[in-house]
Amino acid sequence: MSEARYLEPGAKWSALLYGPLFAVLGYLAELLTSTTHTVAWVLVGLGLATITAPWIHARRRFLTVKVTDTDLWAGRESLPLKEISETSDVGAPTGARVLGGGWGTPRKYDELPIRLTDGTVVVAWAKDVRALRAALERT
Template sequence: MSETRFVEYGAKWTALLYGPLFAVAGYLVELATGATHTVAWVLVGLGLAAITAPWIQARRRFLTVRVTTTELVQGRESLPLKEIAEVDDVGAPTGARVLGGGWSAPRKYDELPIRLDDDSVVLAWARDVTALRAALKQS
C-alpha cells in the first residue's frame, strides 16, 4: 500500500453543516421576534443540506489533489511519479496539457509546471503549490 505524502481535498464535508446552521439561526431569530415556523426551518435546513451534498461530492471527485509514494492524482487522472523528471524551474509552454482533464487549472488553484521523462511539460495544480512541489521532490 502506498503512503500519502500530500492531500488537498476539493471540499470538506463540514460544508454540509452550513445550511442547517443557517436554518437554526433563522429559527432563533423567529423565536426572538414572535411566532416560529419550526417545520419550515427544518425543511430549509434539510433542503440546503440536500443540495450541498452533491456539490461537495463533485468537488471532492474532480478537485482533490493527492501525492502518494507511487503516483500524483489530480481529480480523476493519475500520473506515475516515475514519469516525472523535474518540478523546479520548469517553464510552462503555451498549450501545455493540464492534469485532471480540464482546459485550465481550476479557479483559485495555482499551476505547477512539471517536466516528464519524455521531455513534455504538463501543468499540475493545487492551492498550496509549494507543498505539492515538496511532496513531488521526495520521490
C-alpha cells in the same frame, strides 16, 4: 493503497453543516419575534444540505490533489511519479496539458508546471504549490 504524502481535498464534508446551521440561526432569530416556523426551518436546513451534498461530492472527485508514494492524483487523473523528471524552474508552454482533464487550471488554484521523462510539460495545480512540489521532490 499507498499512504498520502500530500492531500488537498476539493471540499470537506463539514460543509454539509452550513445549511442546517443557517436554519438553526434563522429559527433562533424567529424566537425573538412572536412567530416561529419550525417545519419551514427544518425543510430549509434539509434542503440546503441536500443540494450541498452533490456539490461536495463533485469537488472531492474533480478537485482533490493527492501525492502517494507512487502517483500524483489531480482530480480523476493519475500520473506515476516515475514519469516526473523535474518540478523546479519549468516553464509552462502555451497549450501544455493540464492534469485532471480540464481545459485550464481550476479557479483559485495555482499552477505547477512539471517536466516529464519524455520531455513534455504538463501542468499540475494545487492551492499550496510549494507543499505539492516538496511532496513530489521527496523520494
